[in-house]
Amino acid sequence: GQQVMQIPQYQHVQEGEDFTTYCNSSTTLSNIQWYKQRPGGHPVFLIQLVKSGEVKKQKRLTFQFGEAKKNSSLHITATQTTDVGTYFCAGLTGYQKVTFGTGTKLQVIP
Amino acid sequence: NAGVTQTPKFRVLKTGQSMTLLCAQDMNHEYMYWYRQDPGMGLRLIHYSVGEGTTAKGEVPDGYNVSRLKKQNFLLGLESAAPSQTSVYFCASWTSGRETYEQYFGPGTRLTVT
Numbered sequence: 001g002q003q004v005m006q007i008p009q010y011q012h013v014q015e016g017e018d019f020t021t022y023c024n025s026s027t028t029l030s031n032i033q034w035y036k037q038r039p040g041g042h043p044v045f046l047i048q049l050v051k052s053g054e055v056k057k058q059k060r061l062t063f064q065f066g067e068a069k070k071n072s073s074l075h076i077t078a079t080q081t082t083d084v085g086t087y088f089c090a091g092l093t094g095y096q097k098v099t100f101g102t103g104t105k106l107q108v109i110p
Numbered sequence: 111n112a113g114v115t116q117t118p119k120f121r122v123l124k125t126g127q128s129m130t131l132l133c134a135q136d137m138n139h140e141y142m143y144w145y146r147q148d149p150g151m152g153l154r155l156i157h158y159s160v161g162e163g164t165t166a167k168g169e170v171p172d173g174y175n176v177s178r179l180k181k182q183n184f185l186l187g188l189e190s191a192a193p194s195q196t197s198v199y200f201c202a203s204w205t206s207g208r209e210t211y212e213q214y215f216g217p218g219t220r221l222t223v224t
Contacts, residue, residue, distance in 0.1 A: 009150065033211060042200055042215040043153070088152060092211055096141050096160050097168070100153040 002027055002093040006101040014109050019079050021104035023072040023089035030092050032065055032072045037103075038085045079108045112136050114216035116201050122222045123191045131186040131219050133201030141204050142184040143168075143213070144176060146197040153200065159184055191223045 003026040013019050023032065031050045035043040047056055049065035049072060056063045062075045072089055089101040117132045133142065140161050145153040155168030157176040165176045173195060175187045184203075188195060198220050202213040 006152075031211060033213075035213075042218050043202075043213075044215070045210075045212040048210050048212065090153075090213075096206075097155065097158065097166075098143075098211065098213065099155070099169070100145070102150065102152040 002091075002099045004089060004091050004099050004101040006087075006089060006104050008104055009102065010105045010107070012107045012109060013079050015081060016078050019076040019083070019106055021074050021087050021089075021106075023074075023101050025070045025091050025099075027093070028069050030069075032069075032092075033090045033098070034063055034072075034074055035088045035090060035100075036085050037088065041085075043088060076106075079106070081108050081110055084108050114201055114203055114214050116199075116216035116219050118219060119217065120220045122224065123188075124224055125192060127191050128187070128189050129191065129221075130188075131199055131201075131221075133184045133186070133203075133216055134182055135201075135203040135214070136182060137203065137205070137214065138181070139203035139205040139214070140181070141206070142178065143202045144174070144184065144186045145200045145202065146170065146195075147200060147218075148197050156186065156199075191221075193223045195221065196223045197221060 033048045034046040037043045053067045054065040060077045064073045086103045086105045088103045090098045093099045114135045143158040144156040159178040162181040177185045201216040204213045
C-alpha cells in the first residue's frame with residue numbers, strides 16, 4: 001500500500017541552527033501538505049504544495065515539492081524554541097484519502 | 111465556531127469493554143476522518159466518511175466500527191477493547207470545493223486499555 005516516510009525521525013538542534021525534514025512517497029502524489037503538532041497538541045495545517053518543483057515560503061520556513069511529485073522537504077532557517085514540535089507531511093492518495101508521513105520530532109536547545 | 115470537538119478527552123478501559131468516541135464539527139464539512147497516533151508511527155487512518163451515511167475503511171480498521179448518521183457527527187466504536195488499541199485518537203474534517211485539502215483536527219482522545 002501507499003507509504004510515506006519521513007527522515008529523520010528525531011532532530012535536536014541548537015537554537016539558531018537550521019533544520020530540514022524530508023518526506024518520500026512510494027507513489028506519485030497529486031499534492032502534499034505539511035502539518036505541525038506541538039507537544040500534547042493536535043496537528044495544525046501549515047501549507048499545501050501542488051505543482052511539480054513548487055517552492056513556497058512562510059517566514060523562516062521553506063517548503064519544496066519534488067519534480068517527480070514523490071518527495072518533499074521542509075527547511076527551517078535559524079530555529080527558535082517556538083519551532084519545537086513534530087512535523088508531518090501528508091499526501092493525497094486515493095479518493096479523498098490522505099496518508100500521513102511518520103513525522104520528524106524537532107527539539108530546539110536554547 | 112467550535113471547530114472540531116471530541117468526547118471524551120481521556121478514558122481508561124479494561125480489556126473487553128466497549129466504548130464510543132464522538133467527533134463533532136460545526137463547519138458543515140463533508141469529509142470526516144478518524145486517525146490513531148502511536149509513538150514513531152505518525153497518524154494512521156482508521157475509517158473515514160465522504161458524506162452523511164457513508165463510511166470507508168482506512169489503513170488500520172480492524173477492531174473499530176464507525177457511523178455517520180448526521181453530517182456533523184462521526185462516531186468511532188470499539189466493540190471489545192484490547193491493549194493494542196491504547197493510543198491517542200484524532201478526528202479530522204475538511205470540505206471539498208476548495209483548492210486546499212486542509213484538514214481540521216480535534217484535540218484528541220487519550221485512550222488506555224489495561
